[in-house]
Amino acid sequence: MKKNYIGIDLGGTNIKAGVVDAQGKIISKASVATGSGPEQVVERMIQAARQAVQDSELKMADIEAVGIASPGPLSSADGVVLRSANLPGWHDVPLRDLVSKALKRPAFLENDAKSAAYGEFTAGAGADEKIANFILVTLGTGVGGGIIYHGRLLRGVSDSAGEIGHMIVDPDGDVCGCGQRGCLELYASASRTGRYAQHLLAIAPSRASSLRALLAAGATIDSRAVVEHAKMGDELANEVWDRACRFLALACVNAARWLDPQMLALAGGMAAAGNFLLHRVKQHFAQLNWKMSETKMEIVLATLGNDAGIIGAAALARDSEHQR
Amino acid sequence: MKKNYIGIDLGGTNIKAGVVDAQGKIISKASVATGSGPEQVVERMIQAARQAVQDSELKMADIEAVGIASPGPLSSADGVVLRSANLPGWHDVPLRDLVSKALKRPAFLENDAKSAAYGEFTAGAGADEKIANFILVTLGTGVGGGIIYHGRLLRGVSDSAGEIGHMIVDPDGDVCGCGQRGCLELYASASRTGRYAQHLLAIAPSRASSLRALLAAGATIDSRAVVEHAKMGDELANEVWDRACRFLALACVNAARWLDPQMLALAGGMAAAGNFLLHRVKQHFAQLNWKMSETKMEIVLATLGNDAGIIGAAALARDSEHQR
Numbered sequence: 001m002k003k004n005y006i007g008i009d010l011g012g013t014n015i016k017a018g019v020v021d022a023q024g025k026i027i028s029k030a031s032v033a034t035g036s037g038p039e040q041v042v043e044r045m046i047q048a049a050r051q052a053v054q055d056s057e058l059k060m061a062d063i064e065a066v067g068i069a070s071p072g073p074l075s076s077a078d079g080v081v082l083r084s085a086n087l088p089g090w091h092d093v094p095l096r097d098l099v100s101k102a103l104k105r106p107a108f109l110e111n112d113a114k115s116a117a118y119g120e121f122t123a124g125a126g127a128d129e130k131i132a133n134f135i136l137v138t139l140g141t142g143v144g145g146g147i148i149y150h151g152r153l154l155r156g157v158s159d160s161a162g163e164i165g166h167m168i169v170d171p172d173g174d175v176c177g178c179g180q181r182g183c184l185e186l187y188a189s190a191s192r193t194g195r196y197a198q199h200l201l202a203i204a205p206s207r208a209s210s211l212r213a214l215l216a217a218g219a220t221i222d223s224r225a226v227v228e229h230a231k232m233g234d235e236l237a238n239e240v241w242d243r244a245c246r247f248l249a250l251a252c253v254n255a256a257r258w259l260d261p262q263m264l265a266l267a268g269g270m271a272a273a274g275n276f277l278l279h280r281v282k283q284h285f286a287q288l289n290w291k292m293s294e295t296k297m298e299i300v301l302a303t304l305g306n307d308a309g310i311i312g313a314a315a316l317a318r319d320s321e322h323q324r
Numbered sequence: 325m326k327k328n329y330i331g332i333d334l335g336g337t338n339i340k341a342g343v344v345d346a347q348g349k350i351i352s353k354a355s356v357a358t359g360s361g362p363e364q365v366v367e368r369m370i371q372a373a374r375q376a377v378q379d380s381e382l383k384m385a386d387i388e389a390v391g392i393a394s395p396g397p398l399s400s401a402d403g404v405v406l407r408s409a410n411l412p413g414w415h416d417v418p419l420r421d422l423v424s425k426a427l428k429r430p431a432f433l434e435n436d437a438k439s440a441a442y443g444e445f446t447a448g449a450g451a452d453e454k455i456a457n458f459i460l461v462t463l464g465t466g467v468g469g470g471i472i473y474h475g476r477l478l479r480g481v482s483d484s485a486g487e488i489g490h491m492i493v494d495p496d497g498d499v500c501g502c503g504q505r506g507c508l509e510l511y512a513s514a515s516r517t518g519r520y521a522q523h524l525l526a527i528a529p530s531r532a533s534s535l536r537a538l539l540a541a542g543a544t545i546d547s548r549a550v551v552e553h554a555k556m557g558d559e560l561a562n563e564v565w566d567r568a569c570r571f572l573a574l575a576c577v578n579a580a581r582w583l584d585p586q587m588l589a590l591a592g593g594m595a596a597a598g599n600f601l602l603h604r605v606k607q608h609f610a611q612l613n614w615k616m617s618e619t620k621m622e623i624v625l626a627t628l629g630n631d632a633g634i635i636g637a638a639a640l641a642r643d644s645e646h647q648r
Contacts, residue, residue, distance in 0.1 A: 073616075147583075149478060150473075154474075154583065156583060156584020157620045160619075161582065164582070167581045168612065178614040179614045179615030181612070246495070253492055256484070257491045259485050260487075288492065289504065291503030292501070
């Protein structure tokens with residue numbers, strides 16, 4: 001009898017649920033709007049999960065366990081979401097047990113970036129039995145990440161291992177929402193990349209840039225626009241993109257020094273730029289990286305896109321015994 | 325029958341060998357000058373090991389296995405020292421097998437800082453069964469380190485996990501011997517701390533400092549002198565010490581973000597300053613660290629001093645099955 005799992009990816013806007021087989025393949029998916037408040041959100045998570053099971057033509061009895069990928073901070077061991085910037089009003093919500101009770105299945109709770117990392121490790125960019133040490137860096141509104149070492153997800157004493165976006169890259173830099181100065185995510189997130197372009201346009205009003213037409217049309221400049229205009233040869237857009245890629249390369253160097261993994265994969269909104277991201281990061285990496293010995297860490301693009309959270313959460317439910 | 329192990333700590337100046345019991349307690353120790361060239365050095369390693377066994381009143385037959393802590397870069401899996409700044413002329417030396425053959429015992433080779441980390445983890449600062457995730461930072465001529473996670477030493481794909489001294493803290497900083505710019509060890513090693521004091525004295529000839537008397541007497545300023553004069557209230561020495569401690573605190577913040585371990589211990593020459601180091605690092609850590617959730621990582625001083633390498637190498641030989 002083949003085993004199947006549900007992976008639920010709880011986002012600030014949408015809840016995605018999928019039925020995933022033991023090999024990490026999605027059989028069916030469903031998506032609903034997140035809603036607000038723990039009660040409604042849990043209801044909708046159950047709704048999405050049931051919808052996915054129905055679409056898979058399996059029965060709930062065919063589901064072994066449920067994995068939940070949620071924004072945090074959270075306690076994976078306790079199954080509790082402590083609070084979340086993306087889920088206003090949440091405070092110490094026992095999300096794991098609420099979902100488990102409603103679906104009558106064992107459930108497991110993990111941070112969204114760590115879930116995505118485990119998804120890429122088991123079924124995406126890192127799905128190679130030779131790879132046991134793997135890092136995922138997610139480049140979205142913020143910068144997140146997850147680390148797998150010796151095949152195990154690293155959680156840490158307060159569930160905050162892999163908070164790559166909050167490594168300090170400039171102790172005298174701007175203040176981050178977390179209270180630190182100069183966090184990586186101030187320099188390399190998708191949102192900050194757009195904002196830095198707006199900043200450069202504002203401080204040098206006479207500097208030519210094709211991005212100005214966007215501002216004139218009342219649009220906000222996001223990282224996608226930066227990529228598009230940099231590709232078309234706009235110098236300012238290129239400068240902005242280059243700076244973000246250099247900081248990412250710095251993070252890659254430090255990843256190699258701390259952990260020397262076999263692979264580091266880039267994911268999230270900015271990774272949609274594909275090789276325009278990857279090649280630039282690798283160029284800066286070659287410049288910044290040490291020369292005294294070969295660095296074997298491979299830098300690649302993630303492959304699962306938006307499904308990484310669903311697949312990873314389902315895989316963590318599947319591997320819960322080994323991953324505790 | 326109680327099991328015993330030999331730990332050999334190969335340094336640029338001295339070779340230290342010890343007989344260590346299964347609990348990580350040193351029964352006897354011996355030390356010889358390192359000499360030069362692989363052949364002589366191996367001879368002296370054997371000599372030190374035999375001396376230690378003799379002093380322990382055990383026989384070589386009572387020794388289960390031998391652990392070797394060596395400068396690198398090296399390949400632990402192959403048992404080969406690739407080369408070393410501290411061992412001129414070494415190139416691809418199969419140190420593990422040379423020692424194993426001479427002593428007729430299984431031998432294991434590990435980097436010196438990683439060995440020390442494993443020693444502190446199993447028998448020093450981190451020797452608490454509640455602690456499974458542990459980082460050691462060694463502050464000597466350079467800055468080194470080792471990471472234990474889920475109870476296992478992290479080696480990495482090219483044996484360079486835990487190269488904490490070469491995390492980049494300022495991408496526009498000075499060039500390091502490794503080829504990178506702005507490595508931590510340029511700001512926080514014992515040797516660089518002394519050099520930075522000399523630099524400050526040189527660029528501001530009119531600035532008063534009790535350290536000037538040392539220079540006038542022809543002495544070199546080392547980190548010990550910086551500590552001593554800072555403690556006596558010298559402002560320049562205090563500024564130098566404070567800067568080193570702030571960079572170490574930055575490394576501690578980034579350690580918590582990457583790995584969120586239960587404990588991080590400071591060791592090596594600079595750790596001889598004791599609480600004068602620890603308290604200052606903790607002060608800066610509290611300032612630099614995020615405010616959005618509690619950081620449970622404890623920052624402490626290492627406890628094994630110069631024996632950490634011997635004890636750790638012996639413990640790695642003891643735990644070789646689990647630690648591969």
